[in-house]
Amino acid sequence: MQKSWLFLLPLLAACNSTPSAVNEGTVSRAADRQGPVTDTAQALPAPDTAAARAVSAVSDTLRQVRERHNFSNPKGPADLFRLVYRGSSILEGTGEFTITDPSGQVIFREMLTEPDLEAALVYEMKNPTATRAERETFVLRRIDRFFLPAQFHTPAVAAKAAFPGGIENLDRAAWADLQKRPDAIGFEYLKGKEDRRVIAWSALKKQTVRVR
Template sequence: MRAFLWFSPLLFVVGCSSPSSESATSTTAASSGSEAAGPEPMDTARPAPIDAQADTLLTAKARHQFSAPGAPDAFSLVLRGASVLTGEATFTITTAGGQVIFREVLSAPDLEAMMVYEMQGPTATQAEREAYVRRRVQEFFAAKNFRRPAVASAATYPTDTAAVPGLDQAAWADLRRRPESVAFEYTVGKEDRHVIAWSPLRKQVVRLP
């Protein structure tokens, strides 16, 4: 599971801010007297160590219903760095109004790790490894990774929430009452399955079990 810069004591926050009900606009810090507040931090595990001008190696993009009815959000995964096997991929979700509501940095090994389940032998060639990472990026936003509703109406609140610390029962219950809600699922590393959804109650992206 990735570590994020900040979180609510009641809710495991994976969104950086929330769009309004009418249009999503970027949030800027307000100035007070002679001092100006810093920008609201993005919810990324850590700053990307690669040069901001590094070559873009792979890109996957998709538009899908997520945070607002009738206004598909833009999902993007961009891998940058010196090589496919050492780069870092930035995963973002941006509203139709242009506001980034989710951001996470994944390493190339995060994308490559599941290859172990497909290997026919103890090792893989560099070409095979690169091909696998390319396929992971290409299929990252496959239709099968989205589900509706985000929480089934008959689902019961999990008794063991250790896998998702800080899971907010109120936000989970609210999603259960929303058949139009959408969840997105992706795996980090070999087995760390992430399921995220937009919470209308909390006005931010939340992690589900």
């Protein structure tokens, strides 16, 4: 009997090793299957974007006016004054007013809302209310006439003008320096109903300042 058990031991060992061998084979075959799947994914063509809808950054531009005029350098190349009005409609838009010097640097930027451009309409109204068409016409006219030649003048600051208080970024040194420059150019524009502003280039501060 003892000899019979000794004879069966090798057979039992072989049987116990079978599941492990199967598992190893399964893992190996799974790895073999994963290889072709990965290669197929890499071989897929790139998405076709040729028919994608083009998106324009200025697709909502409703009106744009440009004017070249001396400003930062009275005797040098002209600066570019530009007002770009964007929005879903004339009465739901915003204007970006910029001045760019000859080197391409923006030396002034201000945003103008639709109410900023429409407010002065009250002085032209003949009826208590204005129609939508009348409002739109007025806003467009304000944009088109934003850079009239008469709005540029010298000197930017009169020699005997009193220093205005409460204007941001304007100090007495810059004001006094502008008073000594009869060729300094001021640009005047209306914001809102009665907020008439004047800006000028301060050679002392190397930036555009509001002087009124």
